[in-house]
Amino acid sequence: MELYDKANELAKAIQNCKEYVELVEAGKVLAEDEKTAHLVQDFLIMQAQLAYAESMGNKPIRKKIEQLNRMAEQLRKNETAMAYLQKYNRWQAMAGEVYQVIQNAMAEGMSILDK
Template sequence: MNIYDKAHELAAALKDSKEVTEITAAMKLVDADPESKQMLDNFRTRQAEVQQRMMSGDMPAQEEMEQMEKLFEVLSLNLNIRRLFDAEQKLSVIIQDVNKIITDSLQHLYGGEA
């Protein structure tokens, strides 16, 4: 068994999954509405900036984090953006579950049970 072949099989399964199909459909709806697309693009840009700063050790102020949370809530009022966020969350859960399955399978290497 070639691990890389299995990884490519998993990648293809994810690409063909219901969750990715839902993200694609939701993204098309957002893209069809210029105002929604602009709002989402602005949010994603700010989100990436905050995450980049956090990774470099520059923790944002509580006020800035609250602003991001409020912006997320406002965006979620847009049904198409909410649909996209919900679909992305479902895919994120799958990726986390797959990561846990892989990690758990290697616990015996570090003294854990597997």
């Protein structure tokens, strides 16, 4: 049970984390502008799709990269979008590091998959 207790502590720590709280607040502000919120969502989805395709060994499609760049240019002109994306990127980096710590702690038990 101690592991579950620690997991619940981690969940509370996440919810109280300054970077996470700022992301949630920026998300609320972003949600007030539906058009910008959709643009940010589309941008993040396309960015993830391109990253996934690249990780699978596929070369990014030039047309998609150009589209992503056009979207990024639009977003750069929007303070609300940029504020959200900055907080989103900061949180993603932090969450990734936390996930890596957890993954490393479980690595030995998963080592059979390395063969």
